[in-house]
Amino acid sequence: MTHPTSAPGRPRTAVAVAVAAVTPAVAGAVLLVAARVPVTADLLFLLVDVTVAVVYGTVAAVILSRRVHAVAWLVALAAVGGACPRWAAGGARGAPRTRARRRPRASP
Incomplete structure (x- = not known):
């Protein structure tokens, strides 16, 4: 008589996890490229985040x-x-940055 030694797998859950990890990473990378951000050393983190997610x-x-x-x-x-920060950064880096205006100080 044979008994299974391990629990059966969950193939549908496996696909859902793969999609949930890869989709935001790739979307963030595409958004970053579409925003035409200049190439800097910070972009190396894109490669790390996408690699971790995939x-x-x-x-x-x-x-x-x-x-x-x-x-x-x-x-x-x-x-x-690893994928979610890349999604947020890819979408946010393309937006123009605005600085908050300072109020002029009242003269004494």
């Missing part, structure tokens, strides 16, 4: 599709956490 999202999806384990959820959390 690689960790893929690893989490593979683990979740084969077996449900706490490590898969932690990796998925890291993937989505």
